[in-house]
Amino acid sequence: MSQTASDLNKKKTSDxxxxxxxxxxxxxxxxxxxxxxxxxxxxxxxxxxxxxQKINDISTFSSIPKPLSVVIxxxxxxxxxxxxxxxxxxxxxxxxMDYAYDxxxxxxxxxxxxxxxxxxxxxxxRAWIETNLPRKYDINTDDFxxxxxxxxxxxxxxxxxxxxxxxxxxxxxxxxxxPFEGERVLFPVKSVPGATDLSETGxxxxxxxxxxxxxxxxxxxxxxxxxxxxxxxxxxxLIDAFKVAKDFRQNHPSYFNLLVKTxxxxxxxxxxxxxxxxxxxxIIELDRKEQVRxxxxxxxxxxxxxxxxxxMEEYYEAYCAFSCxxxxxxxxxxxxxxxGECIAVQNFRVLHGRNxxxxxxxxxxxxVSYTRWDYFIARENFKLFQTLYLND
Amino acid sequence: MSQTASDLNKKKTSDxxxxxxxxxxxxxxxxxxxxxxxxxxxxxxxxxxxxxQKINDISTFSSIPKPLSVVIxxxxxxxxxxxxxxxxxxxxxxxxMDYAYDxxxxxxxxxxxxxxxxxxxxxxxRAWIETNLPRKYDINTDDFxxxxxxxxxxxxxxxxxxxxxxxxxxxxxxxxxxPFEGERVLFPVKSVPGATDLSETGxxxxxxxxxxxxxxxxxxxxxxxxxxxxxxxxxxxLIDAFKVAKDFRQNHPSYFNLLVKTxxxxxxxxxxxxxxxxxxxxIIELDRKEQVRxxxxxxxxxxxxxxxxxxMEEYYEAYCAFSCxxxxxxxxxxxxxxxGECIAVQNFRVLHGRNxxxxxxxxxxxxVSYTRWDYFIARENFKLFQTLYLND
Numbered sequence: 001m002s003q004t005a006s007d008l009n010k011k012k013t014s015d016x017x018x019x020x021x022x023x024x025x026x027x028x029x030x031x032x033x034x035x036x037x038x039x040x041x042x043x044x045x046x047x048x049x050x051x052x053q054k055i056n057d058i059s060t061f062s063s064i065p066k067p068l069s070v071v072i073x074x075x076x077x078x079x080x081x082x083x084x085x086x087x088x089x090x091x092x093x094x095x096x097m098d099y100a101y102d103x104x105x106x107x108x109x110x111x112x113x114x115x116x117x118x119x120x121x122x123x124x125x126r127a128w129i130e131t132n133l134p135r136k137y138d139i140n141t142d143d144f145x146x147x148x149x150x151x152x153x154x155x156x157x158x159x160x161x162x163x164x165x166x167x168x169x170x171x172x173x174x175x176x177x178x179p180f181e182g183e184r185v186l187f188p189v190k191s192v193p194g195a196t197d198l199s200e201t202g203x204x205x206x207x208x209x210x211x212x213x214x215x216x217x218x219x220x221x222x223x224x225x226x227x228x229x230x231x232x233x234x235x236x237x238l239i240d241a242f243k244v245a246k247d248f249r250q251n252h253p254s255y256f257n258l259l260v261k262t263x264x265x266x267x268x269x270x271x272x273x274x275x276x277x278x279x280x281x282x283i284i285e286l287d288r289k290e291q292v293r294x295x296x297x298x299x300x301x302x303x304x305x306x307x308x309x310x311x312m313e314e315y316y317e318a319y320c321a322f323s324c325x326x327x328x329x330x331x332x333x334x335x336x337x338x339x340g341e342c343i344a345v346q347n348f349r350v351l352h353g354r355n356x357x358x359x360x361x362x363x364x365x366x367x368v369s370y371t372r373w374d375y376f377i378a379r380e381n382f383k384l385f386q387t388l389y390l391n392d
Numbered sequence: 393m394s395q396t397a398s399d400l401n402k403k404k405t406s407d408x409x410x411x412x413x414x415x416x417x418x419x420x421x422x423x424x425x426x427x428x429x430x431x432x433x434x435x436x437x438x439x440x441x442x443x444x445q446k447i448n449d450i451s452t453f454s455s456i457p458k459p460l461s462v463v464i465x466x467x468x469x470x471x472x473x474x475x476x477x478x479x480x481x482x483x484x485x486x487x488x489m490d491y492a493y494d495x496x497x498x499x500x501x502x503x504x505x506x507x508x509x510x511x512x513x514x515x516x517x518r519a520w521i522e523t524n525l526p527r528k529y530d531i532n533t534d535d536f537x538x539x540x541x542x543x544x545x546x547x548x549x550x551x552x553x554x555x556x557x558x559x560x561x562x563x564x565x566x567x568x569x570x571p572f573e574g575e576r577v578l579f580p581v582k583s584v585p586g587a588t589d590l591s592e593t594g595x596x597x598x599x600x601x602x603x604x605x606x607x608x609x610x611x612x613x614x615x616x617x618x619x620x621x622x623x624x625x626x627x628x629x630l631i632d633a634f635k636v637a638k639d640f641r642q643n644h645p646s647y648f649n650l651l652v653k654t655x656x657x658x659x660x661x662x663x664x665x666x667x668x669x670x671x672x673x674x675i676i677e678l679d680r681k682e683q684v685r686x687x688x689x690x691x692x693x694x695x696x697x698x699x700x701x702x703x704m705e706e707y708y709e710a711y712c713a714f715s716c717x718x719x720x721x722x723x724x725x726x727x728x729x730x731x732g733e734c735i736a737v738q739n740f741r742v743l744h745g746r747n748x749x750x751x752x753x754x755x756x757x758x759x760v761s762y763t764r765w766d767y768f769i770a771r772e773n774f775k776l777f778q779t780l781y782l783n784d
Contacts, residue, residue, distance in 0.1 A: 023705070031701055035708050040695070052661050053590045053692035057598060058708070059715035102701045111657060111698045115670050175667070198445045206449060216611045216766050263680050265503060269444050269781055275567070275770035276777055278507050280680060288655050288672060300445035303432070306503045309423055309494045313415070316427050316450070323451035374608050378667035385668055389661055 025070060027077060027093060030100040037079060038065035040099070041089040052389050098388070112289075114381055120152045123243035129333045136160050136341065139170055147344070151221070151376070155350035156238055159342040167225055167342060167369065174221070175375025186369045188227070191359035196271060198300055202231075202359035207239050207326040207351040208298035210370070213266035214277045219294070219373035220347040226337040230362025236343065237334040239351045241295035244325050245284055249292075255318035259284045262315060264304045266296070280306065283322065294348040299323060326351065337366070346373065417462060419469060419485060422492040429471060430457035432491070433481040444781050490780070504681075506773055512544045515635035521725045528552050528733065531562055539736070543613070543768070547742035548630055551734040559617055559734060559761065566613070567767025578761045580619070583751035588663060590692055594623075594751035599631050599718040599743040600690035602762070605658035606669045611686070611765035612739040618729040622754025628735065629726040631743045633687035636717050637676055641684075647710035651676045654707060656696045658688070672698065675714065686740040691715060718743065729758070738765065 024031045039058040041047070046056035058065075068086070071078040077096065081087045098110050124132075137147040138160045147157040161167055164186060192200045199205060211217055224236075249256040263280040270277075287293035307315055325331070337343065345352055347370075357364055416423045431450040433439070438448035450457075460478070463470040469488065473479045490502050516524075529539040530552045539549040553559055556578060584592045591597060603609055616628075641648040655672040662669075679685035699707055717723070729735065737744055739762075749756055 033701075033704050033708075036696075036704060039708075048587070048590055048593070048595075048692075050586050050663075051588050051590055051592075054694070055590070055595065055692065057691055057715070059691075059712035059719070061712075099697060101697065101699060101704070111670075111672075114668075115657075115672060175665075194442050195440070197443050198440055198447070200443075201440070203440075203447065217764070218610055219608045265507075269774070269778075270770075271442075271782070273567075274774045274778075275767065276506075276773035277766065277770045278503075278773060280503075280507060299449055299451075300440075300447065302446070304428075305491060305493065307493060309425075312425050312428060312493070316425075316431075320451035320453075323449070327451070372609070374669065375667065378662075378669045381668035381670060382661070382666045386661075386666075390663070 022066065023064070025067075025077075025079075027072070027096055030097070031102040032096065032100070034065050034067060034079075036101075037089060037091070038081065040091075041087075042091070042095070043087075043089060045087075046089075114385055117152060117377065117380075121155075121242065122153045123246060124154060124240045124333075125243055125331045126329065126333060134158060139166060144173065148376070148380070151344060151346060152380070155240060155242070155346040157344045159344060160340055161225065161342050162340065164225075164367070167223060167367075171223065171369060171371050174371050174379060176371070186225075186367050188365055188367050190363065190365040191357075202234075202357050204356035205353045206299050206323075207237075207241070207353045208300070209241075209296060209347045209351055210298075210368075212294075212348055213281065213296045213298045213301050214268045214279045216279060220370045221373050221376050222345050222347045222352075223342055223369045223371075224337070224345075224352070225342040225367045225369070226339050227365040227367055228339055228363045229337060229365075231357040231359065231364035232361040233355050234336075234357030234364045235334055235355045236337045237332040237353050237355075238343070238345065239326055239331050239333070239353075240349065241297065241326065241351050242292050242349050244322075244328075244331050245292045245295060248322055248325050252318070252321055255321050256284065258315060258318040259322055260286055262307070262311070264302060264315075264319075265306060266298065266301045267303065268301055283319075295351065296348065297323075297326065297351060348373070414458065415456070417459075417469075417471075419464070419488055422489070423494040424488065424492070426457050426459060426471075428493075429481060429483070430473065432483075433479075434483070434487070435479075435481060437479075438481075506777055509544060509769065509772075513547075513634065514545045515638060516546060516632045516725075517635055517723045518721065518725060526550060531558060536565065540768070540772070543736060543738060544772070547632060547634070547738040549736045551736060552732055553617065553734050554732065556617075556759070559615060559759075563615065563761060563763050566763050566771060568763075578617075578759050580757055580759050582755060582757040583749075594625075594749050596748035597745045598691050598715075599629075599633070599745045600692070601633075601688060601739045601743055602690075602760075604686075604740055605673065605688045605690045605693050606660045606671045608671060612762045613765050613768050614737050614739045614744075615734055615761045615763075616729070616737075616744070617734040617759045617761070618731050619757040619759055620731055620755045621729060621757075623749040623751065623756035624753040625747050626728075626749030626756045627726055627747045628729045629724040629745050629747075630735070630737065631718055631723050631725070631745075632741065633689065633718065633743050634684050634741050636714075636720075636723050637684045637687060640714055640717050644710070644713055647713050648676065650707060650710040651714055652678060654699070654703070656694060656707075656711075657698060658690065658693045659695065660693055675711075687743065688740065689715075689718065689743060740765070 024033045025037065035058065039056070041056055046054070048055055066082045068080045068082045075093050077091045077093060079089045081089065134150065134154065134157070136158045140162065147159060150157045161170070167186070189199050191202050195201045210220060210222055212220065260282055263282050265278065265280050267276070267278045281296055283296055284292060285294040285296065304312070304315055304319070343352065416425045417429065427450065431448070433448060438446070440447055458474045460472045460474045467485050469483045469485060471481045473481065526542065526546065526549070528550045532554065539551060542549045553562070559578070581591050583594050587593045602612060602614055604612065652674055655674050657670065657672050659668070659670045673688055675688055676684060677686040677688065696704070696707055696711070735744065
């Protein structure tokens with residue numbers, strides 16, 4: 001049942017030379033470096049028992065951690081370390097298998113599931129939407145998890161709500177839950193004279209995401225709640241920019257790479273608040289697996305002011321090609337938002353826009369609110385992965 | 393005084409062939425592509441006059457914009473475009489010189505000043521601090537701009553305030569100024585039983601920045617206000633991580649590059665709020681000029697869980713070397729924070745920490761608040777650069 005370190009070393013000598021054995025341990029065919037094991041010790045002295053934060057600091061060790069003995073039992077590994085005073089780490093084998101990095105790093109293991117949320121995505125265009133017409137979720141009768149699930153797959157959901165309080169209640173289930181994080185806010189978007197934002201005019205709004213282009217701010221889950229819509233025109237549309245980017249990558253690989261590599265300038269002036277925001281960033285952002293993880297687009301804020309003379313024309317070609325792709329109606333889910341309907345969008349995936357409307361033909365008011373995408377995902381992760389912490 | 397397009401073309405033929413002249417215009421020795429000029433037209437039909445947002449969409453043009461005529465006057469250039477209906481752009485020459493990209497792109501022009509704020513930085517270590525002991529700013533008598541200036545140069549300031557209301561007033565001058573952006577909050581950090589964060593224990597806190605490691609959140613300007621400090625131990629320290637990184641880059645270039653290139657996992661579980669945050673990111677982030685623009689460090693949240701077996705040991709070497717550099721006392725500005733004193737830090741440049749204290753020896757309470765670094769910089773930019781917009 002149990003096996004001592006000397007048995008283990010004996011068993012392992014067929015696989016590794018003795019020098020290797022000083023550096024790692026093999027469990028169920030997966031190698032774990034001793035330095036990694038010591039760094040990841042889950043005892044309450046090394047990992048604080050109620051905050052789960054790391055206390056043990058591997059960078060204070062004067063040499064690479066070495067085991068005095070290793071005992072492998074049926075469901076756990078006990079390592080006694082050559083330290084003064086002696087320290088013991090006990091790892092459940094199931095825990096080690098969850099966290100194995102040998103051969104598994106970078107593939108679809110726990111960390112991908114926890115963080116990248118790519119597996120669930122369904123990329124869509126207009127044809128897909130027409131075949132799979134999304135239902136509208138009545139938030140007073142439908143299950144809360146139904147629409148949040150659709151946010152994870154399609155990047156948006158259309159909700160039916162009765163009033164502002166409904167929207168408040170809904171957002172407060174996501175966050176902030178911590179009262180120290182500040183109050184939630186809701187602000188009206190309608191046509192006003194002397195508008196300080198194009199949204200407050202009757203102009204069409206081209207496909208865009210809010211704020212994330214020019215602010216160093218959080219990713220947003222955005223809510224657009226229709227209070228009144230009596231204007232002529234002003235239809236809403238949504239675009240899955242991940243789908244557009246995927247096709248664009250295939251059709252125009254060199255343009256795609258240019259947009260991934262080249263930062264341009266996004267800016268916004270708020271004369272009322274006396275803020276002048278400026279941020280250089282790339283329009284297309286990839287994750288560490290080279291998959292599209294965010295699109296930052298908003299033509300009315302975009303300037304390529306810091307490109308060299310030699311880059312300028314090629315960048316315009318790439319930018320215009322991508323902008324045209326985003327405006328291609330075959331990617332648009334276009335509809336008229338009715339009072340009581342609310343669009344929820346993953347702001348850095350699904351871009352939104354509207355057709356122009358005649359501000360004299362009637363009132364069109366959307367009330368807009370945001371919560372952090374972080375809260376949304378952290379809540380999902382907690383539901384799925386709390387057992388990694390709260391049961392041990 | 394004025395010059396027609398044909399004069400201009402004649403004048404220019406010595407510099408460029410006629411094909412080139414169709415694509416750009418040279419003003420005071422700086423070339424401007426016609427597509428760039430058309431995209432940047434500042435007339436009220438192309439750029440909304442009160443929001444300054446772009447309306448004209450260059451990606452809708454069926455061909456590259458061409459001038460019908462160009463007239464260069466003493467202080468402005470008038471371009472009439474081959475469009476139906478005809479469109480005219482008038483650029484002040486001073487505006488063009490501010491925005492010139494020919495030869496100037498990527499060097500220290502307007503955009504660098506507006507965005508990177510690197511010129512003002514003074515990197516410091518303990519020896520520098522001992523020679524240039526920072527003053528403490530009394531926010532009721534000292535000029536507001538004095539301490540904000542020090543934030544831009546040193547990344548921190550120590551303020552004297554009387555009470556919470558003082559701190560509230562001070563932060564509200566920075567932001568949010570827009571009431572729709574939500575309320576500001578202040579929360580107490582002191583030792584409590586069953587702590588869900590190491591800060592709520594008596595443990596030492598190693599050098600760290602708050603939140604930006606594991607959240608997809610905004611950059612922060614952080615305030616640590618000392619309400620009470622009767623505990624034995626618990627001295628505060630600040631570290632200019634940009635200075636540490638600069639020296640580290642020189643002393644350990646390959647480790648530096650590894651930390652720039654390799655994302656690791658940062659995480660935090662909030663059992664109370666049922667959030668599980670996770671973010672993979674690099675410890676050292678460079679700006680588009682390859683200068684250090686942010687350091688994300690917090691050992692108690694850091695795990696290298698998704699590296700390959702082959703990368704693991706080298707990453708540990710680099711990580712431990714950087715961690716040791718951050719803990720090197722020759723980089724530490726160490727002091728005892730007294731009641732009524734408040735540390736303001738640029739969270740992604742100046743790391744903070746504390747020595748361990750004996751929670752039974754007396755109360756130690758810091759009240760912590762944050763505002764977005766964005767507000768701080770957008771406010772500075774507005775002061776400096778509003779004339780680019782509000783005078784034209």
